[in-house]
Amino acid sequence: MQVFEVFRREREGGPMQHAGNLLAPDPELAAHYAREFYGRRQESVRLWIVPRAAIRDLDDPDLLQPPFDRSFKKPAGYSTEIKRKLAEARERAGEEVEQG
Amino acid sequence: MTTQAAERLDRRAREALADLLLAMADDEFVLGFWDSEWTGIAPVLEEDVAFASLAQDEIGHAQALYRLLVDLEGRGDPDEVAFGRRPEEYRHARLLDHPRTDWAFSVARRFLYDTADAARLDALVASAFEPLAGLVAKMRREETYHLLHMHAWMERLANGGDEPRSRLVHALERLWPDARCVLAGVDDAPLVAAGVLAEPLAAVEQRWLDGLAPVFERLALPFPTVAPPAGGCRGPRRSDDFLWLWGQFTMVYRSDPGATW
Numbered sequence: 155m156q157v158f159e160v161f162r163r164e165r166e167g168g169p170m171q172h173a174g175n176l177l178a179p180d181p182e183l184a185a186h187y188a189r190e191f192y193g194r195r196q197e198s199v200r201l202w203i204v205p206r207a208a209i210r211d212l213d214d215p216d217l218l219q220p221p222f223d224r225s226f227k228k229p230a231g232y233s234t235e236i237k238r239k240l241a242e243a244r245e246r247a248g249e250e251v252e253q254g
Numbered sequence: 255m256t257t258q259a260a261e262r263l264d265r266r267a268r269e270a271l272a273d274l275l276l277a278m279a280d281d282e283f284v285l286g287f288w289d290s291e292w293t294g295i296a297p298v299l300e301e302d303v304a305f306a307s308l309a310q311d312e313i314g315h316a317q318a319l320y321r322l323l324v325d326l327e328g329r330g331d332p333d334e335v336a337f338g339r340r341p342e343e344y345r346h347a348r349l350l351d352h353p354r355t356d357w358a359f360s361v362a363r364r365f366l367y368d369t370a371d372a373a374r375l376d377a378l379v380a381s382a383f384e385p386l387a388g389l390v391a392k393m394r395r396e397e398t399y400h401l402l403h404m405h406a407w408m409e410r411l412a413n414g415g416d417e418p419r420s421r422l423v424h425a426l427e428r429l430w431p432d433a434r435c436v437l438a439g440v441d442d443a444p445l446v447a448a449g450v451l452a453e454p455l456a457a458v459e460q461r462w463l464d465g466l467a468p469v470f471e472r473l474a475l476p477f478p479t480v481a482p483p484a485g486g487c488r489g490p491r492r493s494d495d496f497l498w499l500w501g502q503f504t505m506v507y508r509s510d511p512g513a514t515w
Contacts, residue, residue, distance in 0.1 A: 177300060
């Protein structure tokens with residue numbers, strides 16, 4: 155028996171999302187069981203059935219959680235920082251206008 | 255719609271149609287109950303869910319067929335037909351008189367039934383009785399998956415080593431004569447004459463056997479040389495096993511007939 159991970163699409167145009175997993179002796183029965191677990195109530199329009207062994211697993215913290223502040227690599231970090239700088243610049247500019 | 259379609263049939267065709275609907279409904283109903291007995295004890299959890307789901311599908315088909323029968327006759331209630339009869343009034347094929355037995359036996363029985371039923375549905379999908387044609391079209395879509403699943407299991411048991419194979423062979427030897435009853439025991443001539451059924455049941459059975467022959471040859475499994483039973487293909491005499499099952503599936507209904515659940 156091997157583990158298969160199942161992904162499902164709920165409606166046309168939607169993303170494939172992880173649904174869960176199951177045990178089966180081979181891909182053919184895995185497809186049947188996936189249909190039973192994640193499709194028999196008409197809750198899916200497509201399933202992907204993937205042997206877990208085919209998945210490359212990556213959880214190395216050196217690769218995924220670097221020790222330095224990397225907030226500038228995050229869109230959110232960038233946008234909040236730029237907003238703060240913009241607000242500061244506007245304030246300065248406003249003061250200059252008043253003085254002039 | 256059912257009434258209008260029924261009015262186009264003569265009395266003999268209508269009676270034969272009522273018996274065909276009852277026979278098909280009882281086949282699906284009794285098989286559904288036998289196979290639901292695997293709930294909780296199937297070989298693996300995944301198969302437990304799958305087999306119970308297949309059994310539920312059959313009960314659903316039975317419900318639709320009982321409904322059609324009640325509409326055709328213009329009286330009665332599907333629950334009453336399903337649960338309110340004496341054992342000798344059921345019209346299922348003798349194949350469904352056997353108990354669940356072991357896993358290979360249940361797989362072999364379901365495979366024989368599903369393939370025979372598929373041949374029967376093929377002969378009904380263009381039925382002149384349109385309400386049945388419509389229902390059969392829906393049933394066939396669901397049976398596609400049943401057939402895939404049962405073929406998968408037949409292969410695995412046939413090629414799964416000594417014990418699974420010998421259990422499967424033994425089951426088939428016991429089941430073959432009664433399997434021939436699925437496409438028998440109904441007065442088919444008036445149905446063919448009225449265009450309700452595309453061809454006589456004997457022709458449907460030949461098509462079924464012709465389709466199975468290459469599968470059984472490839473898997474080196476026993477194929478019937480025995481003739482079907484001469485009579486009693488669809489009752490009224492029933493096995494003790496069926497009498498027990500009848501007692502189980504009518505127990506709640508009999509406790510308070512006519513109650514609203």
